[in-house]
Amino acid sequence: MVSTGDSAGEITGTSMASTTIDHLHPLYLHPSDSPGSLNIGIMLTGTDNYTLWSKAMQLALLGKNKVGFIDGTVKRDQFSGSLAQLWDRCNAIIVSWILCNVSKDLHSGVLFCSDTHLIWGDLRERFNKINSSRVFQLHKEIFTLVQGVSSISVYYSRLKDLWDEYDSIMPPPACNCPKSKEFFEHLQYQRMLQFLMGLNDGYA
Template sequence: MYLHPSDTPGTNLVIEHLVGNENYGVWSRAMLIALRAKNRTSFIDGSCEKPSGISPLLHQWERCNAIVLSWIMNTVSKELFNGIVYSTNAQSVWKDLKERFDKVNGSRIFSIHGEIGSLVQGNMTISVYFTKLRQLWDEYASLVTLPSCGCATSRAYLEHDQQQKLLQFLMGLNESYGGIRSQTLMMNPLPIVGQAYSLISQEESHRGIIA
């Protein structure tokens, strides 16, 4: 329960602020990563229980709990903040937010599919366009439970998922990249989307040098 000098109540661990069920998945994932880096997940999962009133560790536990609680408060909307500001236990607040907002929202999943299907490069650079796609893919993954076993079915699904991402990325490119897009689709086996991004990004850089 050691507190590092950088563990201050005013710290913003993540840039994403929780507003409701529409971004709970992204927010909770970012917070878990940050809390894991700080070695403080035990204060939200209940594994670090509050010591008894006579324990010499009680004061230190209360300090750590207050720090984690402040980190949560720093990353929620003003409306949610007003509802948890009088709370005293980080685990209880985390559990309450999870129960309220950790719901698979069918309308949001539908919306993400639409956003992915309609996203095109337009005036964006390859990097910005790909980053926007990645954000949508990651949000979708946070809302839907995907197979994670090492079985053949899981491997086949992951291969299909990679192929879908590759096609989504290529379809949204400007027509000026039609040539390299066709070359990419003729590769056997097809590259994963990250490799395709690297190839097309290099093409973009090459054009910039020539221009």
């Protein structure tokens, strides 16, 4: 953490010459932000779970105000002097966070690249592939999932997890045009039917 007497440089064209390092600044580090302190609960193993891993990692970094390091909007050449050194420290800590959330087989690819933005881009290039077998598996699980001995809430949560993962791989149209709205309403109706068909007979 830098004292409030240190001023920042420019970030994405916005002057921050008079702004001090506080908890809203991307270079701010909380005392708990130590190497290896971030655990998202998902270990990246490859294309099979990259989508879920990247979403969870981005969410965790957003909470730490560090997304700019992986998307390239917070770059080292935007800072000088002690702030450049602080950027190096933040970057090293984020590298350690990524390292702790990928499988050991991927460690060398992370360690031998010093910039978090380049690491993130490399992982995306290697693993962000639409896996046809995973799409088929999700489609099959969605249409064969039934309540069984689970409670309704557990059954619905599992079904929604499958829908969310499917949408992350094969996203539906997101525009505001009438056709997109019609498609979304039809999709929601289909999913309501899927949920109802999977309920136990006692809820008929």
